[in-house]
Amino acid sequence: MKLTKKNIIISVLVIGLVVLSYLGILPDSTPVQIVFNVALMVAGFVMLIKGADIFVDGASKIATKFNIPQMVIGLTIVAFGTSLPEAAVSISGALSGNAGITVGNVLGSNIMNILLILGVSSCVAALPIKKNTFRIEIPFVIAITVLMLFLGMGGDELSRLDGVIFLVIMAVFMVYLVYSAKNGESDDETTELSEKDTMPILILFVIIGGVCIVFGSDVTVDAASYIAAKCGMTPRLIGLTIVAFGTSLPELVTSATAAKRGKVDIAIGNIVGSNIFNILFVVGLSAVITDITFEAAFIKDAIVAIAAAVLLFVAVIKGKKLTKTGGIVMLACYAAYFAYILYMNYA
16 A cells, blocks of 8 residues: 555544544534444445555565465455455444344345446446356355355354354365366466565554454444434345445455456456355354344345346356346346335335
């Protein structure tokens, strides 16, 4: 992360908002508090996204210094990095008893990743799909989402045992990724080092990134919970929409940038991979830390997440790419879903 004037100003504003929050010196007026918490939630998102970026960059360069293969770096540090915002918010929500944000964040992010982010990206340029993504990874997303649905319905919660099951499947998936990479089925990004990338600086970056992720998630969950209570929004709704959008920003930026630069061949694979990590790693780790209540309303959201993945699979069957037509259908479906959850929340 470069210390540009823009980044310094943003950092000062974010720190200022967080300090004001902890000092509690603002008036108790509800409108003032709502506006402040909206700003605070945005600040939390900034901390999450910047923190994840700094953490991944520092960790990747440290791994490079120790001659860890780029393939391993890409499949672990970088892959987990895009799911760090979801993980931080979900774990923080689980620990604070906000299960609506925990589960809603993951389901909302996965639905948004496919219907909104891929929908928008495919309107910019047609998105080709790799053979393994079509044959294995999209069906795998469908399967693990169905598994989460049945485990949640079975006991009205996702238990520590369920979390362990997800993490074991995650380990198996990692083995598959390594196998695919060795056979030339995955993209390998290089990590370049400069003279300024000394070990003390890189370690400092990792620490700063980690602190930003932890505090950012805490600030985001607290602000989102306050807004939900004051505006009549359930934790489920705000997890499915606002928090999901905020934590999906890394994927949105990555996909939009890839489409803009003509690197459209990796867009679908990145989104599908992120959805897999969100369920297996984020939900799995959150459930291992503490049992997560699976509300009845999440059944419909999980079904929508499954339907979104099925729609993606159907949309790319012909021509093995997601076209503008498919993207428009996805955007229409997301608009309908968004309208539905708003209506059900306030009905």
